[in-house]
Amino acid sequence: MNEFEFSNCSVVVLGLAKSGVAVAKLLHQLGAKVIVNDRKTRKECPEAEELEQLGIQVITGGHPDDLLDGDVDLLVKNPGIPYHVSPVQVALKRGIPVVTEVEIASQLTKAPIIGITGSNGKTTTTTLVGKMLTAGGLKATVAGNIGQALTDTVLKLSTDEWLVAELSSFQLKGVQTFRPQIAALLNLVSAHMDYHQTMEDYILSKQRLFQNQTVDDIAVLNLDSPVCVDISKSISSTIWWFSRLQEVEQGVCVKDDWIVFRRSGEYFQKILPISEVALPGSFNLENALAAIAIALTCGCPIAAIQETLRTFTGVEHRLEYVKTLDGVKYYNNSKATNAQAALKSLEAFTEPIVLIVGGLDRGVDFKELIPAFKEKVKAVVTYGQTASVFLKRAEDAQITERHQVNDIRDAVIKAGELAKPGDIVLLSPACASWDMYTSFEERGSIFKQAVHNLNNKKLV
Numbered sequence: 401m402n403e404f405e406f407s408n409c410s411v412v413v414l415g416l417a418k419s420g421v422a423v424a425k426l427l428h429q430l431g432a433k434v435i436v437n438d439r440k441t442r443k444e445c446p447e448a449e450e451l452e453q454l455g456i457q458v459i460t461g462g463h464p465d466d467l468l469d470g471d472v473d474l475l476v477k478n479p480g481i482p483y484h485v486s487p488v489q490v491a492l493k494r495g496i497p498v499v500t501e502v503e504i505a506s507q508l509t510k511a512p513i514i515g516i517t518g519s520n521g522k523t524t525t526t527t528l529v530g531k532m533l534t535a536g537g538l539k540a541t542v543a544g545n546i547g548q549a550l551t552d553t554v555l556k557l558s559t560d561e562w563l564v565a566e567l568s569s570f571q572l573k574g575v576q577t578f579r580p581q582i583a584a585l586l587n588l589v590s591a592h593m594d595y596h597q598t599m600e601d602y603i604l605s606k607q608r609l610f611q612n613q614t615v616d617d618i619a620v621l622n623l624d625s626p627v628c629v630d631i632s633k634s635i636s637s638t639i640w641w642f643s644r645l646q647e648v649e650q651g652v653c654v655k656d657d658w659i660v661f662r663r664s665g666e667y668f669q670k671i672l673p674i675s676e677v678a679l680p681g682s683f684n685l686e687n688a689l690a691a692i693a694i695a696l697t698c699g700c701p702i703a704a705i706q707e708t709l710r711t712f713t714g715v716e717h718r719l720e721y722v723k724t725l726d727g728v729k730y731y732n733n734s735k736a737t738n739a740q741a742a743l744k745s746l747e748a749f750t751e752p753i754v755l756i757v758g759g760l761d762r763g764v765d766f767k768e769l770i771p772a773f774k775e776k777v778k779a780v781v782t783y784g785q786t787a788s789v790f791l792k793r794a795e796d797a798q799i800t801e802r803h804q805v806n807d808i809r810d811a812v813i814k815a816g817e818l819a820k821p822g823d824i825v826l827l828s829p830a831c832a833s834w835d836m837y838t839s840f841e842e843r844g845s846i847f848k849q850a851v852h853n854l855n856n857k858k859l860v
Contacts, residue, residue, distance in 0.1 A: 406508075407431030410471055414487055415478025416440070416458075421447045422549035423476050423501040426508075428456050435459065437467055437487065463487050472496055476504060479570035482595060500574030502567060505550035507577065511541075511557035514694060515578075515609050517567045518586025518622075520741045521687040522546075524679070525586060526566040527715050528691035528708065533562055536695070536704030540564050545571060562698060570595065573605040579612035582697055583637070584620035586690055588627040589740040603627065613637035620693045622686065623648055640697060642689035644682060652693045659689065661696060672706050678713050681748025717844035719745055722851045727821025730851045733828040734844030739766050742830035749826070752778040754801075754819045756811045756847070759831025761785035766793050766830060773797035779818045781811045785835045807836060808843060812850035825851075 409432040413424045416438045428434045437459045438445050448458040459467070468475070468490050475491040475498045483489070483498075491498050506513060516526045526546050533540035539561035543553045546566040557563055565580070572578075585606060596602040610619055610631075619635050621628045623643035632639055641651035649665045659671040677688055688709055695705050714720055722730040729751075736742045737759075746753060746769075755777045766786075770793055773780070779801035780794040787804045794802035801818055805811050808827070815825045827847045829840075837843040 409433070409473045411435070411474045411476060412437060412467060412472055412487070412491075413476045414438075414463075414485075415481050416445050416447045417478050417480070419501045419549045419551070420476075420478050421451065422551040423504055424451055424456055425454065426551045426555070427476075427504070428454055435467070437463060439463060468494065468496065474499065476501060477574055479568060479574065480595075483573075497576065498574060499576060500571045501549060501551045502544070502565070502571045503575045503578055505554045506575070506579065508551075509554035509557055509563060510559045511554070511561045511563040512559075512582075513580040514562055514564045514582040514584070514698070515567050515580035516565065516584045516586070516690075516694070517569070517572060517606055517609055518584075519589045519738065520736075520744065521586045521683060521690075522566045522568075523715050523735070524684060524718050525584070525687045525691050525694075526564055528688065528712060529694050530564045531712055532691060532695040532700050532705050532708045533564070533698060535708050536700040538562060538698060538700060542566075567609065569602055569605040572608045573601075575608050577612060578608070580609065580617070582618045582620065582694055583609045583613060584690055584694055585609065585622065585625075585628055585631065586687065587622050587625045587740075588631075589738065603631070607631055607634070610635045610637060618697045620651070620690055620697070622690070623651075623653075624686070640693045642686070642693045644686050644689060652689045652696070654685075654689075659692065661692070669702065671702065672709055676706075677709050678711060679709075679719075680714075681719060681744065683744035683748070684714075684719065717840060719748060720844070720848075722848050725816070725851070725854055728816070728819040728823050728825055730825045731827070732844045732847050732851075733826060734833070734840045734847060736828040736830060737832045737840060739764060739768055739830050742828040743769060743772055745826060745828040746772045746776045749776065749824050751822055751824045752776075752820075753824045753826050754779045754781065754815045756781045756783075756808070756815055756825070756827045757790050757829050757831075758782040758784035758786050759829045759833055759843075760835040761789070762832070764831075765789065767796075769793055769830070770797050773799060778823065779803070779815070781805060781814045781818070783807055783811055783836075784829075784831065786831050790830075808846045809850045812847060812854065816854050 413436045435457045442460045530542035542564045544565035545568045617637040619637040620640045623641040641648040643653045661669040717734040720732040733745045774797045782790040833843040
C-alpha cells in the first residue's frame with residue numbers, strides 16, 4: 401500500500417501510547433478516517449486532546465461493542481495489547497487485517513530498512529549500528545522499540561538513508577508484508593511468556609522478521625545460538641553469521657583475540673583487538689560483532705566501525721556505569737528483564753558483586769542463575785513480587801548475605817552497607833518492572849538517583 405491508497409481507508413487504532421498516537425496522526429495526515437480507542441479513562445489519556453484537535457475521533461474508557469461496525473479496513477494494534485482482547489478477536493473473525501505500526505511504516509517508507517531483534521541486546525546493537533553508519537558518512541535514522549516510533553520518521557526519509565529499527569516480538573507478531581533489506585536476530589531465550597503463552601509463538605513472532613526476505617536481502621544471525629541456527633534453515637536470504645566462540649564461513653567472529661571479518665571461509669579483514677572494545681562484558685562483544693556485520697553489509701568504512709567500538713561505552717540502563725563511592729563501583733542494568741540478561745551482566749565482572757534483583761513475578765524459578773550466584777555474587781538484595789524466589793536462589797547458592805527490602809531506594813542503601821572497596825553493586829533485576837515501576841527506565845533512574853544520594857565519603 402502507498403500513501404495514496406491509505407486515503408481511502410477506515411482505520412481503528414487500538415491503544416494510544418507512543419506508537420498509537422504516531423500512527424493515528426500519520427494515517428489521518430494521509431487522508432484515512434481514523435478512530436482511536438483505549439480502555440484507559442479519559443483522564444489517563446492526555447494524548448487524546450491533541451488527536452481530537454486534529455479531527456481524529458478518540459474513544460476512551462473501554463472497548464465499545466460497535467467499535468468495528470461498518471466498513472473498517474484495518475485495525476492497527478499497539479504492540480503490547482494481547483491478541484485475546486475483544487476488538488482484536490472481532491477483527492480477526494471478520495477478516496479485518498490486524499497489524500502493528502511497523503507494518504504501516506514499512507509500506508510507506510522509501511528508505512531501506514535494517515531490522516534488529518532478539519531477546520537481549522537489541523537496543524545496544526541498534527544504537528551501535530546507527531553510530532557506525534553516521535560515523536562512516538552514511539545517512540541513518542534510529543527508531544522503533546528504541547524510542548522514536550517508526551511512523552514518526554518514515555515520510556521524512558529518502559532512498560539513500562538507512563532506517564535502523566529495533567523491533568520487539570510484540571511488534572513483529574503484527575507484520576504481514578514487512579521486508580527489511582537487512583534483518584538481524586541476536587539471540588533467543590525464553591521471555592514474554594505471559595504474552596506469547598508458548599515458546600513456539602515467541603519464536604514464530606521473531607521469525608516474521610525474515611518471512612518476506614529474498615536472496616537479495618541479508619540475514620545476520622548468531623552462530624552461537626542454537627535457535628538462530630535452527631531458524632536459519634528456513635530463511636531464504638543470504639546469511640551472514642557472527643560468533644564469539646567459533647569461526648564463521650561468512651561474517652564476523654573472534655580469532656586470536658581479534659575481531660575479524662571472513663568471506664568464503666577466508667580471513668578477509670582484521671577489524672579490532674577485542675581489548676579495544678569499550679563496552680564491557682562478553683554479551684556486549686556479541687552485540688558488537690552483530691553491529692559490525694550489519695555495518696559492513698551497508699558499506700560502512702572500517703575506520704568508522706573501529707572508532708565507534710573504541711568510544712561507545714553503552715546505552716542508559718544497559719550495564720551503565722553510574723559512579724564509584726568508597727572504592728565500590730555502581731552499575732545500572734535495569735534493562736535486564738529476564739534471567740539470561742541478568743546472567744550475562746554477572747559474567748561481565750570479575751570483582752565480587754552485591755546484586756540487586758527482583759520485580760514482576762511471571763512464574764519463573766530462576767534456577768539457572770544459581771551457578772553464577774555461587775561464582776560471582778557475595779550478597780543479594782531483593783525486592784518486589786519475586787523477592788522470596790531470589791532469597792531461595794541465594795540460599796541455594798550458599799550466599800549468607802541475603803536481604804529483602806521494600807524498594808529500589810532501600811536496596812541501594814542496603815547494598816552500599818554490604819559492599820566493600822573493590823566490589824561491584826549491580827542492579828540487574830532479571831524481571832520486568834511493572835509490579836512497582838512503570839518501566840525499566842523509571843526503575844533505573846530511581847536507582848541512579850539513590851546512588852547519587854548515598855553519603856559520599858570518597859568519590860573516585
